Amino acid sequence: MVRQVELFKQNLAIEPDVQHFIRLSLSAIGELGGNPFSASLALVEVARRLRGAGAGSGYPLPVVLEVDGLDVRIRCETGHNITLAKLREDPNPRKVEQLSRKLQKSTEVTDPAFLLRRNQEMARYLDETRARTERELAELQASLDARQKELHETLRQAETDPLTGLCNRRAFDMRIEMAFRRAMRQHDEPLSLLLFDLDHFKEVNDHFGHQYGDAYLNKMAQAMLSVIRQDVDGAFRFGGDEFAMLLMADNVTACDKARQVLRSMAGKVSVGIASVDQDTPDGLTLEAFIHQADEALYQAKRAGRGRVICCPQNHLGCISECVIKATAT
Numbered sequence: 315m316v317r318q319v320e321l322f323k324q325n326l327a328i329e330p331d332v333q334h335f336i337r338l339s340l341s342a343i344g345e346l347g348g349n350p351f352s353a354s355l356a357l358v359e360v361a362r363r364l365r366g367a368g369a370g371s372g373y374p375l376p377v378v379l380e381v382d383g384l385d386v387r388i389r390c391e392t393g394h395n396i397t398l399a400k401l402r403e404d405p406n407p408r409k410v411e412q413l414s415r416k417l418q419k420s421t422e423v424t425d426p427a428f429l430l431r432r433n434q435e436m437a438r439y440l441d442e443t444r445a446r447t448e449r450e451l452a453e454l455q456a457s458l459d460a461r462q463k464e465l466h467e468t469l470r471q472a473e474t475d476p477l478t479g480l481c482n483r484r485a486f487d488m489r490i491e492m493a494f495r496r497a498m499r500q501h502d503e504p505l506s507l508l509l510f511d512l513d514h515f516k517e518v519n520d521h522f523g524h525q526y527g528d529a530y531l532n533k534m535a536q537a538m539l540s541v542i543r544q545d546v547d548g549a550f551r552f553g554g555d556e557f558a559m560l561l562m563a564d565n566v567t568a569c570d571k572a573r574q575v576l577r578s579m580a581g582k583v584s585v586g587i588a589s590v591d592q593d594t595p596d597g598l599t600l601e602a603f604i605h606q607a608d609e610a611l612y613q614a615k616r617a618g619r620g621r622v623i624c625c626p627q628n629h630l631g632c633i634s635e636c637v638i639k640a641t642a643t
Contacts, residue, residue: 324416326369348399371438478535506568506589508559515555537578565589585622586611
């Protein structure tokens with residue numbers, strides 16, 4: 315018994331290839347003793363499926379006619395395995411071999427016009443496929459960009475104070491941890507933390523109303539934004555009348571920036587500053603760093619408000635006061 319012998323293989327790039335394959339298949343079934351009439355009915359459905367899979371469209375769809383025992387069937391890369399005919403008796407292996415050589419030779423095309431048409435159709439199919447793929451990739455990229463933009467906007471809103479547009483406490487917690495670790499690791503990249511508290515803000519709100527109070531908070535936000543570098547430093551609102559700035563700068567620069575904010579707010583802000591630089595001891599922790607800025611702010615408020623107190627971080631836990639008032643030059 316003959317076991318799965320390939321009779322011939324053909325690429326169905328254009329419609330004449332499809333017609334030629336059908337004719338050769340019918341001829342093969344007849345020579346093997348099958349019923350060509352029954353096979354022709356099956357080939358009508360086979361042709362429909364092959365065209366649906368791209369045959370005749372310029373795509374060189376490879377198909378195989380094979381005999382396996384008493385079955386003559388078509389196999390193609392799309393997964394279609396369709397039996398065309400059942401033979402009445404086992405075919406002679408030698409006859410099958412001779413028929414295979416004959417059919418393979420029949421698939422060889424030497425007509426220049428036919429070959430030119432096939433090449434043109436295949437080139438057209440490849441161009442259309444490439445254009446379609448590029449278009450689909452562009453659409454996919456646009457969709458991904460839109461989705462990424464949407465995610466960035468969602469994250470931005472989650473980290474933004476809705477009133478002032480400054481970053482919120484959540485953003486501050488993430489930024490300060492990364493900035494502190496970097497500053498302590500690099501040593502040559504200073505970092506300053508400035509904590510602000512609007513003086514007597516409750517009285518301002520109570521006396522002038524919440525709309526005025528909101529405008530006053532926005533004025534503070536603009537004063538802070540005017541002295542920082544976008545995409546380098548950071549300005550934050552914790553809520554209420556509490557604000558903070560992270561400056562990638564030393565103590566001297568931080569004091570100057572604080573003085574500018576103090577002047578913009580008519581001296582009605584208390585500020586505490588802590589800085590780390592190349593002289594900062596390696597044992598300083600983030601918690602201690604924040605605590606020193608907070609302690610400096612507390613001292614500024616206790617000393618009469620409307621001033622800046624700096625903590626240069628000369629020693630762990632030690633505050634060396636540098637008092638700057640709004641009227642300072």
